[in-house]
Amino acid sequence: MTDFKKIISHAKEYGFVFPSSEIYDGLSAVYDYAQNGVALKKNIRDYWWKSMVQLHYNIVGIDASIFMHPTTWKASGHVDAFNDPLIDNKDSKKRYRADVLVEDYCGKIENKIDKEITKAAKRFGAAFNPEEFKTTNPRVLGYQEKINTILKRLGQSLEKEDLADVKALIEELEIACPESGSRNWTDVKQFNLMFGTKLGASAESAMNLYLRPETAQGIFVNFLNVQKTGRMKIPFGIAQTGKAFRNEIVARQFIFRMREFEQMEMQFFIPPGTQKEWYEEWKKTRLSWHLSLGMGEENYRFHDHEKLAHYADAAADIEFKFPFGFKELEGIHSRTDFDLSSHEEFSGKKLQYFDPERNENYVPYVVETSVGLDRMFLAVFSWALREETLEDGSTRTLLKLPAILAPTKIAVLPLVKKDGLPEVAKKLMDDLKWDHAVAYDEKDAVGRRYRRQDALGTPYCITIDHQTLEDQTVTLRDRDTMKQERVALDSISGILNEKLDIKNWLKSI
Ligand code: GAP
Numbered sequence: 001m002t003d004f005k006k007i008i009s010h011a012k013e014y015g016f017v018f019p020s021s022e023i024y025d026g027l028s029a030v031y032d033y034a035q036n037g038v039a040l041k042k043n044i045r046d047y048w049w050k051s052m053v054q055l056h057y058n059i060v061g062i063d064a065s066i067f068m069h070p071t072t073w074k075a076s077g078h079v080d081a082f083n084d085p086l087i088d089n090k091d092s093k094k095r096y097r098a099d100v101l102v103e104d105y106c107g108k109i110e111n112k113i114d115k116e117i118t119k120a121a122k123r124f125g126a127a128f129n130p131e132e133f134k135t136t137n138p139r140v141l142g143y144q145e146k147i148n149t150i151l152k153r154l155g156q157s158l159e160k161e162d163l164a165d166v167k168a169l170i171e172e173l174e175i176a177c178p179e180s181g182s183r184n185w186t187d188v189k190q191f192n193l194m195f196g197t198k199l200g201a202s203a204e205s206a207m208n209l210y211l212r213p214e215t216a217q218g219i220f221v222n223f224l225n226v227q228k229t230g231r232m233k234i235p236f237g238i239a240q241t242g243k244a245f246r247n248e249i250v251a252r253q254f255i256f257r258m259r260e261f262e263q264m265e266m267q268f269f270i271p272p273g274t275q276k277e278w279y280e281e282w283k284k285t286r287l288s289w290h291l292s293l294g295m296g297e298e299n300y301r302f303h304d305h306e307k308l309a310h311y312a313d314a315a316a317d318i319e320f321k322f323p324f325g326f327k328e329l330e331g332i333h334s335r336t337d338f339d340l341s342s343h344e345e346f347s348g349k350k351l352q353y354f355d356p357e358r359n360e361n362y363v364p365y366v367v368e369t370s371v372g373l374d375r376m377f378l379a380v381f382s383w384a385l386r387e388e389t390l391e392d393g394s395t396r397t398l399l400k401l402p403a404i405l406a407p408t409k410i411a412v413l414p415l416v417k418k419d420g421l422p423e424v425a426k427k428l429m430d431d432l433k434w435d436h437a438v439a440y441d442e443k444d445a446v447g448r449r450y451r452r453q454d455a456l457g458t459p460y461c462i463t464i465d466h467q468t469l470e471d472q473t474v475t476l477r478d479r480d481t482m483k484q485e486r487v488a489l490d491s492i493s494g495i496l497n498e499k500l501d502i503k504n505w506l507k508s509i
Helices: 004-013 035-054 071-075 098-127 130-136 138-159 163-172 216-220 223-229 275-291 338-347 373-384 421-432 446-456 466-471 489-499 502-506
Strands: 017-019 031-033 059-061 083-088 095-097 189-192 196-199 207-210 236-245 260-270 300-304 314-322 325-336 353-355 360-362 365-372 385-389 395-399 410-414 438-440 460-464 473-478 484-488
Touching: 004 017, 004 373, 004 385, 031 035, 035 059, 035 236, 035 260, 035 373, 035 502, 071 338, 083 098, 083 163, 095 098, 098 130, 098 138, 098 163, 098 325, 130 138, 138 163, 216 236, 216 260, 216 338, 216 365, 223 236, 223 260, 260 275, 260 373, 275 300, 275 314, 275 325, 275 365, 300 325, 314 373, 325 338, 325 373, 365 373, 373 385, 373 395, 395 446, 410 421, 410 446, 421 438, 421 460, 421 466, 421 489, 446 460, 460 489, 466 473, 473 489, 484 489
Parallel strands: 059 236, 410 438, 410 460
Antiparallel strands: 017 031, 083 095, 083 189, 196 207, 236 260, 260 365, 300 314, 314 325, 325 365, 353 360, 385 395, 460 473, 473 484
């Protein structure tokens, strides 16, 4: 995988992601999506929405506000329990998330496992079976055992709110401050992650509000409105995409962890007692959504939570192999009836469902799927970016985005800027633009234009040359294979519609 710094600079150079307010030297961990980034982000969002809402007759979407009545966050438990365990290094004065320090330590042990596997693969050649090696090699087993023991203890200590033991673990593992190298730590303390703001004209009458730290609560408070007006029958889901805000202390790794980010969440309302099956079902469905993008099964894994959030009776992450290791991409949570029951209690309003099959009223249970749109963007972008050495020894930068997610699907390129070629190219672009995002480029030699489109992730280029004027054919170039074929101008639209049909991707889920 490409070096992380290269990923960040490519994102900027090619108009995907810019640092926010850059002319004022930026704002830490806040980013702006640029002209190509916004299109890639929208395509990811649409792919999620289509698969969740359009393809499920029993899932509908909403768009709730970012501001919510402040009691929402008392009821949801976020005021009391949405905390990160933080620790300060007394020498560097830097603040860290204590659990992340321990997880990063485990990440280093995982790197050692990867090194052992790479060494063994070289030694054994084609006969090498990495799975067998991982489950039999004593050194790898030892490393894995160490990781499991550390993470288990961390999970248990956090679960019990035993922050002294989290500090003890950091000390026992001799974890040093990445900045100062010192092991002079403060105690671990909890820190609430919600951003506060005020609503109202005068200081006296202003109401204290929070910026929502998850989109889910907008769904819970609208549960009954949607159920009644949509005449929804359980099991059914409500989906939503939108911004969430968290005062992350350790916001780093580019758009992986930000203070303002976007979530794509779905709450699935089910009868009590069926949560185990639905939890397993949604784990499967969501993994299959990720795999449908073709980014390699080996780059995903499940991580079952030891420490459960205050609302969950089971939870797992779908982790992706980012350039800095396997990290959470999506969370799947069995949220019990915690949220609806709690909103009932705090609002005094019944949030129940009459189940005609059971002939009873109940507060539904909920299984949630929650994926960060920005994290999904980073997963796709970092996987796609690569340097390729070609047969002639030259190199090319390729952004191998899944075609349906690419910001621009087709670039139309007249070979030269004269002889009537731009006119034919512009006419073709006008025909194609009704179905696809199309770009036009006539600057520089065509080889350089191909390279630029490769770096932007454009899956197809169409070149108009002098032969086009004679026989009404064009060259269609495939980004990944670089193969060029001559096709009839009047067949190009049909060929591309087939290649770029989102249906073909969604059907594999
Ligand atoms: N409603 C459940 C919930 O919010 P979460 O595990 O805290 O669960 C869900 O967040 C997803 O949101 C994560 O898997 C991640 O993809 C994304 N996410 C969370 N915090 C984020 C942050 N600070 N920056 C970017 N994405 C974030």
